[in-house]
Amino acid sequence: MSLIIEDLHVESSGREILRGIDLEVKEGETHIIVGPNGAGKSSLLYTIAGIPKYVVKKGRIILNSEDITRLQPHERVRRGLCLMHQFQPQIKTIKVSDLENILISKFGINELAVKAREILEIDNLRNRYLFTNMSGGERKRLELYLTLLTNPKIVLLDEPDSGVDVDSLVKISEVINLIISSSLTCILVTHRGDIVNMLRKVDRVHVMCNGKIVESNGKDMLDRVLKSGFRKICERLRDKRE
Ligand SMILES: Nc1ncnc2c1ncn2[C@@H]1O[C@H](COP(=O)(O)OP(=O)(O)OP(=O)(O)O)[C@@H](O)[C@H]1O
Numbered sequence: 001m002s003l004i005i006e007d008l009h010v011e012s013s014g015r016e017i018l019r020g021i022d023l024e025v026k027e028g029e030t031h032i033i034v035g036p037n038g039a040g041k042s043s044l045l046y047t048i049a050g051i052p053k054y055v056v057k058k059g060r061i062i063l064n065s066e067d068i069t070r071l072q073p074h075e076r077v078r079r080g081l082c083l084m085h086q087f088q089p090q091i092k093t094i095k096v097s098d099l100e101n102i103l104i105s106k107f108g109i110n111e112l113a114v115k116a117r118e119i120l121e122i123d124n125l126r127n128r129y130l131f132t133n134m135s136g137g138e139r140k141r142l143e144l145y146l147t148l149l150t151n152p153k154i155v156l157l158d159e160p161d162s163g164v165d166v167d168s169l170v171k172i173s174e175v176i177n178l179i180i181s182s183s184l185t186c187i188l189v190t191h192r193g194d195i196v197n198m199l200r201k202v203d204r205v206h207v208m209c210n211g212k213i214v215e216s217n218g219k220d221m222l223d224r225v226l227k228s229g230f231r232k233i234c235e236r237l238r239d240k241r242e
């Protein structure tokens, strides 16, 4: 499933957050997005997923040649697009197994989710209330599994690695590698190079600053950027605007 984003301008709570994003992700490609806190990375993923408070003022989102800019989130999920959120809400009234059963009855069971359930050790979490009192690593493992239960063709992963210990990181990267080898399309937001170095294939790395993609390049760029920080690269954008 391919994704094309054209000149995307987005506001939320009356504030301009994305200022002209262009991005093309071909079917089966894995793209990484990095950038400083507040650059707009999560907002971009929320907008692609159709979260209503991110209002598209200009531009288009094209999924497999279809303009999905105005579609509701559930219509996008039905087409195979699914977001793993950066933060998970604690829902004290729904058990993991209840949501799991609902998703399986809606989307069927798929091989990737079955493998992920084992790798991510979900059985220990099935009796718990959704994300309630779970550790950071448990929440990330569960969210990744639930994302895969919607049988996605394109997955948006917002910091699947933040706050997780090294053993969980290995499990999470193993599942992302299954996503990659299943030829799903993948966009992954991260602050860390170690998860990227664990992936079997990375097609493109993008740097976001202040609501824009300021540089797109191969994986080598990531080491350089993570070593030298974002300041210089983001200042170049400011200089261009002045
Ligand atoms: N609903 C909203 N209303 C107002 N401002 C928002 C909203 N959502 C995001 N923002 C602002 O937009 C900017 C981008 O936020 P976003 O969460 O997308 O950044 P990010 O790149 O994901 O940062 P981080 O690396 O910290 O997760 C921030 O300044 C944030 O405060």
Ligand SMILES: [Mg+2]
Pocket (backbone or CB within 6 Å): 041, 042, 043, 086, 158
């Ligand atoms: Mg974020």
